[in-house]
Amino acid sequence: MxxxxxxxxxxxxxxxxxxxxxxxxxxxxxxxxxxxxxxxxxxxxxxxxxxxxxxxxxxxxxxxxxxxxxxxxxxxxxxxxxxxxRKGHAPYFERVLEAEKYARSIEQWSPTVFPGLLQTGPYMRALFRGEWTQGLPEEIDEKINGRLARAQLFEANHKTPEYWVILHESLLRLPILPPQQMTAQLDHIAALIKRSRIFTQILPWNSGAHAFMLGNAIILDFADAPPLVYMEGQHHGNTIDDPALVKQYRRSYDLLRAAALPPEASLAMIEEAAEGYRNGAQPDRLERRHLA
Missing domain, CATH: 1.10.260.40 (lambda repressor-like DNA-binding domains)
Structure with missing residues (x-):
């Protein structure tokens, strides 16, 4: 025994x-x-x-x-x-916070920001500061530490779920950080891909009309429980477990996946964007552009 x-x-x-x-x-x-x-x-x-x-x-x-x-x-x-x-996380995220640790697979569509599981500390801080203009430093630190703890999901000694994420190409071109930090953010995602910890596809900016244009989503699948879908807004989140709705969201995700670039081409695009920031080819976030 x-x-x-x-x-x-x-x-x-x-x-x-x-x-x-x-x-x-x-x-x-x-x-x-x-x-x-x-x-x-x-x-x-x-x-x-x-x-x-x-x-x-x-x-x-x-x-x-x-x-x-x-x-x-x-x-x-x-x-x-x-x-x-749930320390460092919103109450409405509690169910997903636990569920992702036991998921067999996680599929995510993130059109406006890099997903929390993939963010570096500086990227997180920029997002929180952009919203929490009067937030106390220790409150922001608590949120960052909570989000970084979630990323332990991808460590080698952790039973890792299959994580598949589709990102919009605009995320690679949106310099919300200085070039060096944007390089580090993109290098971090590329490293996870190369270590086979995640699968990533990029949806090109000129792909036209496509499925899931009206929101984001996380779809969690389990070996011993029904699947879940999580949708999030700026200040709220909604977990969906109705089988009929989950089936519809999964179909939308499959259609979106079909419209995105293959993983190999997506990795090449991420690495190309990282090199652009590294070599100064990408526009600085503080650069002013004159409109005609």
């Missing part, structure tokens, strides 16, 4: 919560299967909560309190864990 893995309750709020959950379960003499019996969740799900990897849904917290006789403790504290897990 494999040795039981200890839980470090000092590492984070979710792990503190999980360690207390395991303690109470052991105290009651219950197995994982015994505690989830009568709920809609499995033993594996509960084990991941105990190790701080997944959030505790409200209905499961209520079930646990009832079985363990813990007087509403886990229900009251599950919101604290949710806040800790």
């Amino acid at each position: 494999a040795a039981r893995k200890e839980i470090d309750g000092s590492a984070s709020v979710p792990q503190f919560y999980g360690k207390e959950l395991r303690f109470k379960r052991d105290q009651a003499g219950l197995t994982l299967e015994g505690l989830v019996e009568g709920s809609f969740y499995g033993a594996t799900y509960l084990s991941e909560i105990e190790h701080g990897k997944r959030r505790m849904p409200l209905d499961l917290a209520q079930h646990v309190d009832r079985v363990l006789g813990t007087d509403g403790f886990f229900q009251r504290r599950c919101e604290d864990v949710r806040k800790a897990r």
